[in-house]
Amino acid sequence: MSSLKPVRGTHDLLPDDIARHRMVTDTAERISALYAYREIATPIFESTQVFSRTLGDTSDVVTKEMYTFADKGKGSDTLTLRPENTASVMRAFMSNGMAREVPCRFFYRGPMFRYERPQKGRQRQFHQIGIECIGIADALGDVEVIATGAHILKELGVLDRTTLEINTLGDNESRDTYRTRLVEYFSRYEQSLSHDSRQRLTRNPMRILDSKDESDREIVAGAPEMGDAMNHTSRVFFDKVLEHLDLLGINYRKNSRLVRGLDYYCHTAFEFVTTELGAQGAVMAGGRYDGLIAQMGGPATPGVGWAAGVERLAMMIEQPAISNRPISVVPLGEAAFKVACKLVDQLRHGNFSIDFSVSGNMKKRMKRANAIGAVAALILGEDELDRDVVTVRNMHSGEQTEVALSSIEEHLTCYK
């Protein structure tokens, strides 16, 4: 019995669901192509180290959310279902020796897996789209990446229902300085911090900044600002990003409390957030990850990108209209059935979408044609057969006309 239910946190995507997903992913693919991104697909599992070495030893994703399993065969690696795709794309970038071809721009889409407690907008198997821009160290790379994302959201009709929040984490030097100051500051309040935040103090002090605990927030209010810890390089970089966002008319809200859960980010961090999806506000999030490729053993190469949740975006868009509305072919009787078989084959090869309706009485078949949204029904009975014609019923208007079999394709062109 329980085996008939999908595994916890996984969902079947029925035709209407798929239509929404495709609207999201196809739009993203199309728009990102306008920014010269090309699609790439990596395997859905990788050696565990691809993720464990890059996402950060203390991140929740690595410590408790990865689906890791032993491969078959002796002495083989442990494998992990990808919890996100940036590390995989970087691995592919190196595996295929693309370092000499930078800049590289990749778009991806596909399922990701995280062992989390399922909620609305949060599943164990979910789908992401994303882009990675590799090899551009300049702030213009960040701007382009954000602009691509904003363009996709606009095309999906959700941009004005999101807010772009942006912050800078600075370069390594700035980040270390800031981290030290934060630890110093929060240590003084250690007794007053929430249980979670006390743990974050050693694991990831920056996370305390976006704590939702009320007493934490009071302490956070007096915390040192990232801006004050930034060195000249980091400051100039961030200013350039903001300046060009202004130039492109992309609205944003600076949020000095915005931090990242994954270790590899530096400089720009951003999120498009919405209030429409409850606790899962982030619909698209990303940033710069200059140290990642080197950290993975490749040549020092800068990168910037984002990922977006397909399910979350799908919940925000309208249900797209059914894209293929077929023509139903309804033969009546043995002789007509044979003629209809050939007609159906001919029409399908002529690029018509055909629903060949062969079971039940005529009433039932017409009803079914209506239910699947057929644009027309071709009725082929003995009357028609005798005269080499077919009755074409417009399912919208109900009008019927008799058309010679020989010119049927031409007549049906208007239904394509």
Place this chain on the structure above:
RNA sequence: GUGACUGUAGCUCAGUAGGUAGAGCCCCGGCUUGUGGUGCCGGUUGUCGCGGGUUCAAGUCCCGUCAGUCACCCCA
């Protein structure tokens, strides 16, 4: 992993003080033996999430378990 709430037909839900289940939609048949979408008439919906317990009697009360939702955590 923690807490709260929920779980009745394919779907959305009702079920009153415990007395062995109902509505709408969908589906099926007929009015219409070659015509759908709007009408009328009739019909099938079900281990009441699962497993225990209390009781003469449990959808209803208790415990456990699984799942969903929301919040935390975390994140897309």
